[in-house]
Amino acid sequence: MAEAEVEVRNPSGLHARPAATFVRAAAGLGVDVLITNLSRDPDKAVSARSVLGVMALGVARGHRIRLAAGGPGADAAVTALIDLVSAGLGEEVEGV
């Protein structure tokens, strides 16, 4: 079981484009990754391949998410998605 957490820094959170980028990446991994919005509902995990599920988590800027997966390739899949989110999912993320 691989598990890791990260804070989402995108201005609109995991909505629209960043959500689409995230889901496309997750779908290409060949591993089922579950995502949880710890800042909103720590008990609800949805498939990272479902754009509707990810959107319904209501991940806003500053929220922490948890990614979890099991089986072969789980570690690499979770690390890849965490890196992608940390890097801003193709968007520019900045601090003040």
Place this chain on the structure above:
Amino acid sequence: MSTKLRGLPAAPGVASGAPWIYRPPETDGVALRSITEAAESAAAELERLAGRLRDDGRPDEAEILDAQALMAIDPGLLGVAREREATGDIGPARAVVAAAEEVATAFEALGDAILSARAADVRDVGGRIARHVSGAPAPRLSHRSIVVATDLAPSVTVELDRGLLAGIALEGGSRTSHAAILARALGIPAVVCVPRIVDASATVTELAIDGDAGVAVLDPDEQDRDRLAHAAALAAGRRSADEAFRHGPLETADGHRVHCVANIGHPDEAEPAFSGGAEGIGLFRTEFAFAGRAAAPTEVEQAEAYARVLRAAGAAEVVIRLADIGGDKPLPYVPIPSEANPFLGVRAIRLMDTEPELYATQVRAILRASSAAQRPASIMAPMVADEADVAAFRRLVDDARAAIAGAPAPRVGIMVEIPSAVLLAEQLGALVDFMSIGTNDLTQYLLAADRTNPSLAGRQDPLHPAVLRAIDGVVAGGRGRCAIAVCGEMAGDPIGALLLVGLGVDELSMDPTAFGRVKRAVRERSITDLGDLARRALQMSSAAQVRAMVTAT
């Protein structure tokens, strides 16, 4: 005989053609494809349409369609649809539409504004998959048409033949809906909020629309056609003449300058405002930071948003208004008991008593942004009634300054929208750096006419002599004490702007789309003429009389 239906203007221009009524795809026909096959072909089609929008230079709308392409193959949505198909006695098309409806309803139930807005996208996807299940062709125009619908998804607008799509007439929608924004971007004339237009169009052969006036004409006759063509030519000429003034100064024919600044409601709007001719931001509404979320925005989150605007402004002034939160648009994290009259209730800075952290955090965020951008923002308090409110506001700012070391001192100002603040303008003006008159709320409060009540719309005119006298009083009270601005819609209306300049207002803050028309109107008169005009208006007995007088002179 022709019939005229009045709606709202959404995209400029005049157009006519046969009405073509868009209806969502049928779901009762024979199923040619499985849900999985249909979903895949719908997704491919949406990706193709997104590419078409990108080629049109519309990346924002293209993103909506990209996201819809992913929704179409969403395992959750398709799982529910297959379950519905297997357990119920409904066909695959209806199963998909029902599943999309379930997801959309769930989105709307979460109380998140962004998600609610996406519910329509989900329903649109469900309809598209249903069409692919039945193998029905995409909607196609066969001749030059005015597309009539309740509302029109971007994915449908973009797949219609651009050469045959003459105009759009919607029964629902709004000026800021996807359909209206896309129509403006693509140069397609459009009217929205036209009552009964879908039913009424079913029995006519021709429909004409005037996207500048917001009017639809069913079965137009020769006379209607001439009138519309004439109106279209005038509007086009006026628009291009206005544009020539957009980047120039806001000044009278004899060189009396007035500061011309922008109203914005989101950090993204700052840059376009400056490139569109703004000399500053006169009203930065901050409700965007608070709406559509489960918890209050943090200080750092807010500071980032405000700093973006300060950076876009360079050395120009930015007036940030504290959030105007109230019982008419409740937030999940600000408990306000249900009120009989929310506009007269616990609104804006009145929340300082019960929710002290809300505004303390916002002011600290503004100071933090000022520190980061190394230049002060101006801070404005809404709903100030008297000296006690100003004192509480100043205390709030002083406390925040003590907490954020080294933040530059902000200019502080108040909104004048409550009649008591008008009567106390002299006292209040001595306590602040500027006062900004919010003519929309001032009109509502002065005339005791709820601006959300459509049957009182006729009483909502800021050209009413009582409103003009109130503004005159604020200018006189503030003279020599503080700067006077106006940030209501009146400032962006050429007739209103002429009177405000004549009354001696220092700054007009408006939607950036109004810069050209306001500057052009003011440029045609001298300050003496405008002063006379304003004095005469103060003596009149109705808004209609004022409007007629200004138009005639």
